[in-house]
Amino acid sequence: MEETKNTCIVCKRNEEEVPLIIMKYKGQELRICPQHVPVLIHDPQKLVGLVEGAEGFTAG
């Protein structure tokens, strides 16, 4: 089972609970709920440890 893949990377809620936005990164699909999109934009370092390669989000 790959159920964890179908959840928000931050809060782990699934698409039955919240709408999820699908992103693609390094060949994998990441899902994030609208509530946590600001984290991705403003605070991506918080995703380090949650997402493999999140360090790269802040590059540049």
Ligand SMILES: [Zn+2]
């Ligand atoms: Zn979330």
